[in-house]
Amino acid sequence: MTVALPEQATRKYDLGFARWVRDNVNGGAKMSMCMQCGMCSGSCPIGTEMDQGPRKLFMMIRAGMKDEVFNSSTIWNCTSCYNCTVRCPRGVPVTYIIQDLAAKAVEFGYVKKVENARFAKAFWWSAKTFGRTDERLMTAKYYFSFGLVEGMKRGLANLKIAIGMVRTKRMHIGMPHKIKDTKGLQAILAKAAEIDARESKGGA
């Protein structure tokens, strides 16, 4: 478990937040190396789909804008292409930090309103269970996470697309595809979780 967020509810800007990120977020210790050059934001292929680019997100962390950081779409819209990480002249693992901020947002309950988090959860369920993404089941899980009525509504709205995909063999009906060795996958994931639990205190 991560160290609890510092209690500074009465202030808008929280000077302890940067320190907390440094100590608790994967890769956070490297964040102080950021020199705000903007290479990350300039390299981001979906920067236009984010509330702010990684550069500004990092500046917000320094300024202690805790709520704004965790509610930002940036951490959810990142596609993990690693362009920013590869290009950062100061060696900041931007992608790790963003991914872990998303995990922390879930952990601290910031994600009630964020659809991306629901989608990410559905995606992860499919990947973990089958070793593959099954479009049907993943989409169903995502839609019904909004509730039964909302799930039906969303499903019907996309019915035409689904039929089209089946017809062109982009989606299949029947048992979901699976990888051959799901047990092996489970073992890998269990090991990864073990390593993560051991090493997740700061440092990339």
Next chain:
Amino acid sequence: MTDRKPGVYICKGCGIGEAVDTGALEALASGDLKVPVGKQHDFLCGAEGVATIEKDVADGLVNQPIIAACSQRVMTDQFNFDGAQTVRANLREWVAWAMPAGEEDTQMAAADQVRMGVAQASKMDVPEARVEEGLNTRILVVGGGSTGLNAALEAAATGHDVLLIEKTGKLGGWGAQWSKRMPHRPPYRDPQDNNVSSLIEAVQGNSAITVMTDTTVAETDGMPGRFNVKLANGSGEKQETVGAIVVATGWRPYDATKLGHLGYGASPDVVTGVELEGMLANGGVKRKSDGAVPRTVAFALCAGSRDPEHLPYCSSVCCGSSIKQALQIVEADPEAMVYIIFQELRTPGTAEEFYRQAQEAGVIFMKGKVKSVGADLTVTVDDELLGQEIPMTGLDMVVLATGRVPKATDPDKPAAEGGEEQLANDINPVAPIARAGEAEIATPAWSEAVPEGGPILNLQYRQGPHLPMLADGFADSHFICFPYETRRTGIYTCGPVRRPMDMAESAEDAAGAVLKAVQAIRSAQGGMSLHPRVGDLSFPKFGLDICTKCRRCTVECPFGAIDENEEGFPELNATRCRRCGTCMGACPVRTISFDNYNVQMVSEMISAVEIPDEFSEKYRILILACENDAAPALDMAGINRHSLNAEIRLIPVRCLGSVNMLWISDAFQRGYDGAMLMGCRSGDDYQCHFVKGSGIAEERMANVGQTLQSLMLEEGRVRSVEVSIADSAKVGKMIDEFVEEIRGYGMNPFKGF
């Protein structure tokens, strides 16, 4: 020179032979110009060409070889002959390379170059060195801080005796009070131990260095090689003689009480960088209010610097010193949170490593301007990267990185009588450079620009007791072109009195200033000029029989080289003189001359040019080009094959300050259609190599306009332009435009009279 034996040597190499008819030039020299020896050669600077001239000189046929070849700036060693005085006529850069080959106008320009060379030789003499006897070689270093200590050691290492004086009771200055210094050795990452104490030991152990503490300069008189310095200390005054002076008086912190908006004074826990440094050196950082060790500290950089209301300049050191202090705080307490709020972090070169080190240590850098600091230590930052104002609360201490004020004056001394007034006149006009698109910066009033206090050296010069300063109070001249020079020959500044700099830079600066001082002493001993006419032996001679005691030469000399004697006649302090000729340009009765440069010489050169009659449609424009920047720019125009108008006639001058307005009226009476002066930039960011020569020339030109009007000539026929050494591509166009304008006026009606 009683017996002048000129000889014209024309080179055909480097394309000259293809561009002009050198045979005709040779015929001109031996025919019309009646020069006894006239020769041409395919490759004059080669061994054979040089040998030809050498032989003529050795045989006593020639003692003034007139080299009609390349620019006066090149091949000077090849064309230097013992027992002869070389004259250069530039056929290569200014004719063959800049004008179309084989044309009549090009040939006329080449012929006029030869005519001017011969005319120049007819009024030139070999300068006799004026060597002063019994000059002193000791170097006085004023200021015993780290810069002064370095200067003293460097001077001693060059074999000179040193007199080091320090105002306070002990050596070391600010540097001795710091616990650590910024890194100046690889890997440039951690604050380093202070080496000031070892510098002090080295100085005290050096037998060539005499140290006097509690001592200030009461009076300075004399000149390089013989400065008479009156030193004052508690026990009285002492007279000393030194050869040159290095001023290393350093800096003082900007008065933080003027920074009320940054909370100084409102809270005891808002401290300056200097105060923090004191804490670091004496048992660690503690809050003044409750003695607690601060856990959360914010540094506000540029506190008072780069602020038109306070110090308009960057103090340069505060970025580095704040990083150092932040690292010291984090090192003492790794859990401490340190914020550095910067506008632009200036960590050039290896300082970037230091910046990285601080980032790795977890110091948080925020880009923005600190708008205000409240009494409760709430820092309001205008965050540039977030585009909003951020109030920072929960801070235990705020450090203001206050800027540096140069100690070009002594704040503890009373203003000298007439000193403040003199200082105001000698500081360059406070005119911040206007740049397109930028908001105009408020110009501070004179009273604000003049630093308070008395003169450091109390110079007994007619220009007043102070060292001249730049607009912001730094005792320097043009900091790129003429570093260390103070506009007072033989007196050099180094360290933070010259511009803001750290200890490592100051140490290098000290070495530079000392080398300048050594140069001043050696040149004084040989009767030679200093920069930029290095080695020149000529000096101004005054024809006192017709001198009217008008004092223009004494007033206008940029270096205070000329004083008035008891009878009111000009008297030269020879080793202060830089041979610019500003006195010669000033003299209304033209009785100031140099052996190898005088009013008559240039007048003869102007008259030597053949002026075509008014039916020829050929104009003649005289261009007097400063030899420091304008003439090289014209040379480079030729080298880069930019074309020059073939109707111009170029004469290099030592400085526009040496241009006597007689030459301009001479030119118009001779039938020239226009005249142009090309010199260096004047004003606050001057590039004039003699400080104010070009500025003086501009003033004089205003009067020439009136003279022209009285002759019924258009004022626009005379122009003064600023040319920098990088203007080679522009200079030809400037000339073309001017020639076009002259054509608009038509020909000079005095032609043929």
